[in-house]
Amino acid sequence: MYQFKYHKPTSLDQAAAAMSAAEDGVFLAGGMTLIPTLKARLRAPSDVIDLAGIAELDSVTDNGDSISVGALTRHASVAASTAIPALADLASQIGDAQVRNRGTIGGSVSNSDPAADYPAAVLALDATIRTTSRTIAADDFFLDLFETALDEDEIVTNVEFKKPTAAAYAKFPNPASRYAMVGVFVARFGAAVRVGVTGAGACGFRWTALEEALASNFAASAVEGAALDASEFNEDMHASSEYRAHLVRVMAEQAVAAIA
Ligand SMILES: Cc1cc2nc3c(=O)[nH]c(=O)nc-3n(C[C@H](O)[C@H](O)[C@H](O)COP(=O)(O)OP(=O)(O)OC[C@H]3O[C@@H](n4cnc5c(N)ncnc54)[C@H](O)[C@@H]3O)c2cc1C
Numbered sequence: 001m002y003q004f005k006y007h008k009p010t011s012l013d014q015a016a017a018a019m020s021a022a023e024d025g026v027f028l029a030g031g032m033t034l035i036p037t038l039k040a041r042l043r044a045p046s047d048v049i050d051l052a053g054i055a056e057l058d059s060v061t062d063n064g065d066s067i068s069v070g071a072l073t074r075h076a077s078v079a080a081s082t083a084i085p086a087l088a089d090l091a092s093q094i095g096d097a098q099v100r101n102r103g104t105i106g107g108s109v110s111n112s113d114p115a116a117d118y119p120a121a122v123l124a125l126d127a128t129i130r131t132t133s134r135t136i137a138a139d140d141f142f143l144d145l146f147e148t149a150l151d152e153d154e155i156v157t158n159v160e161f162k163k164p165t166a167a168a169y170a171k172f173p174n175p176a177s178r179y180a181m182v183g184v185f186v187a188r189f190g191a192a193v194r195v196g197v198t199g200a201g202a203c204g205f206r207w208t209a210l211e212e213a214l215a216s217n218f219a220a221s222a223v224e225g226a227a228l229d230a231s232e233f234n235e236d237m238h239a240s241s242e243y244r245a246h247l248v249r250v251m252a253e254q255a256v257a258a259i260a
Pocket of ligand 1: 026027028029030031032033034035051071072075093094095096099100102103104105106107108110111116117118155156157177178179180
């Protein structure tokens, strides 16, 4: 690890001030991704601004037709929440108990790891990402591999998920890390359907062809005929792009069947 200045602000204003004064600052949340990156000397920030002292960011609030999850909320807390059972189920499948008790939703969405679980739910539940300076719609948030619409000095404060009529998440985990080889989140909002996919592409994306097919015929059999462009799907030591495309369809069928 290289040397850096450590800050522990207790308010968003203090965190923002520390970031603007830093030459090359970085925010720290659960540290599940950032700490190993620092230990491996893959990053050399001048300042690390730890958000863990900002108590207001650790909360799950039920707003009636939506829930707001504060950025510092651990995966274990979302797994224990009851307002959107499919979201709780997704959180319960992240990593292992240690990861779920340290990792945060703000860190997960800000990181935009291609194999993270939350992006599928953020997209399918038509979430809004609130930051210290604006609100960003889910469809505009995930841009590419480890790239989001966030500016470097912007702090995610909470993620607001719309409550669906029904929803389910199906995941094929990597047997070693538990990260998603592929995960598919299907959500019904009355007659409308949204489908979020993670693990397959550079970042989470919506499968709009399946959304249209399911809106007219909500059945697992609708998955087979839905067009899916796998030409830029991930290829790595764990799976070929063809295998990931196969998993996307299988996970989608499982999620639809769980709802239907
Ligand atoms: C062994 C292991 C297994 C895992 N398995 C899974 C899995 O199955 N599924 C899954 O989805 N994830 C998995 N993860 C990832 C983990 O759950 C965390 O979500 C992830 O590490 C990021 O969250 P964090 O709170 O640890 O963020 P950190 O590591 O602290 O930060 C990550 C990045 O986000 C930025 N950041 C953090 N919070 C904010 C904020 N509020 N605003 C702006 N930027 C911010 C940081 O600056 C940093 O760049 C796994 C991790 C490990 C180590």
